[in-house]
Amino acid sequence: MKLAHFSDVHVTHFPLSGKPALKRLAAVASYTLAGRGRHFAGSDQRIGKLLEDVDAQGVDHALCTGDLTGVSTEAEFERVAELFGPRLQQPARYTVIPGNHDRYVKGAQGLFERHFAALSEGGQFPFVKHLGPQVSVVAIDVARPTNLVDSSGLCGEKQRAALEGLLTDRSLKGRFVILALHYGLLRSEGQRDSRPHGLRDDLELMALIDRDDVTLDLVLHGHMHRPYVVKTKRRTIINAGSATDLHVRQGCGYHVYEIEPASGRVKIERRAWSAGPARYEAVDSPLNRELSTRWE
């Protein structure tokens, strides 16, 4: 089974084009002073090429783990929806979940669903989607609007209880199960993320996924723009990083996973943006490896 995984593509317009909100004013500073505008300059072109490249890889399915936009304006959502085009109506080929930049302010409520409902099971989280006879994805939405200096996420008690129900359900036994979310559970060196940037209930979520009565093989996310692989006590986590952020030193890109459901083995191939020919191509990367998702 071949699965493409990309994240944090961030169609980025100048942040004041939407409804006024104090948080969008702060985003102007991030756009101009902190360089967000430069990092995502021309991201529209890269997103178009990325989707073409994903389709050209002959994958069985493609998963996007959120942050389609910069600050959740209607114009940004419309642009990214335009780039997805007919794929927006192809849930058998694509799954998309929201990131914190897609739920940036309260006023953006419903915008993600307006365009991406078909690819996120109607926006009803958590959900299970069977990607093939042996592989399933369980998706949660941990993004929410926050105040000026906070970009933390929250799974929440209710969603965690529903997730527990799904991951311990007998119907998933024997399948290769992927948990998809926007935020990471651990940073690249295995440490917790910071309070204003990470998941508020990371420890609770990690305790849940590490339980031995849970059926789960792989966790996929984004949020941190540099890609990495890390492990909890029992599970393997892969962050694809940003597919379009020009500030990523090793090159922005995405992953194609070859999954062998019976053995639990996963082969990672990284494809990165190459500015010269203006396309994504296979690259030598320390992330390219074959790993076992089964713990001893």
Ligand SMILES: [Fe+2]
């Ligand atoms: Fe992001």
